[in-house]
Amino acid sequence: MAKQERAIRTRHSILMAAARVFEERGYQAATINEILAVAGVTKGALYFHFQSKEDLAEGVLAGQDQHLAVPSRACKVQELVDAVLLHAYRLQTDPMVRAGVRLTLDQRAQGLDRSGPFLRWRDVGIDLLERARAQGELLPHVTPAETAGVMVGSFAGIQAMSQALTDYQDLTQRVSELMCHLLPSITMPSVLTALDLTPERGEKVCNELLERQRLAETASEEQDTAQEPAALG
Structure with missing residues (x-):
């Protein structure tokens, strides 16, 4: 071991x-x-x-995207927002995520297949948007595959702009603004008013995930400790 x-x-x-x-x-x-x-x-x-x-x-x-999953939400549009803002926060704080994004957008990386992250993020978006549509959260005209593609491409441009201008210091603010501009065109008004689109949302979700991980590790350690006497016996 x-x-x-x-x-x-x-x-x-x-x-x-x-x-x-x-x-x-x-x-x-x-x-x-x-x-x-x-x-x-x-x-x-x-x-x-x-x-x-x-x-x-x-x-x-x-x-860079091994932790795409965020906590499940009753509102699937909020779950999508959480995934996007969490990724923005990780771009600010996680060297692996920053390097992965740099490689994804590196047009000089000849011979390297850079399509994977784009496709995985698109698939995440399609899945959440389809579930949001099934729950009546989206406007009738929305096509999940098209909307997911627009969101992934928009995020790529926003993060590139943030990297060039402020080295990602304003990224969560810019992504929050992106969500505020995009979501009214796809989301039912009654759903839109209940969403948390603030720049701090990504950090909150990250802390929530870390706390869940800590609790899971503590529970696992306690279970192992409880089984030790039985094993010795």
Whole structure:
């Protein structure tokens, strides 16, 4: 178990190092040697987990949206808003997310399939919008696939603008404003008035998820402790 935990930690350290280098240098300019230096691991350790720079980049791309799920809400439009604002908050605070977005939008990353994050976010949007429509939350003209595509593309442009102007410092504010402009065109007025679209919403959702994770870990530890006497017996 200790060996497995070490391998998991090593893999995470390598990915975090790759994320830092990719964010600072871009895909084309980044080198394996730079990532090795930042990670502080041997070339053998790196190649045990990742076969190439492209493989590392794909790991970072996957890492940016490995936590797409947000707590389920009775209102599915609010759940969609929570997912978008949480991603904006993580862009401000999580190096893996920032590096993944940098790679996703890096048009010079030749040979790297950058479509995955766009497609995954679109699918999340379609699913939540279809459920919102089934609950009567959307205006009659809304087509979930079209709306999801517009939202993903708009977010990509907003985050690129925020990165260029303020290094993401104003991103949650800009995304909040984006939601305030887009949602009235797709959401029933009675639903719209009850939504929390504030810039602070992403941080609140992040803290909610962290608290749920902490409670789950505490419950698991307590369960393991309760089972120890039985195992010894």
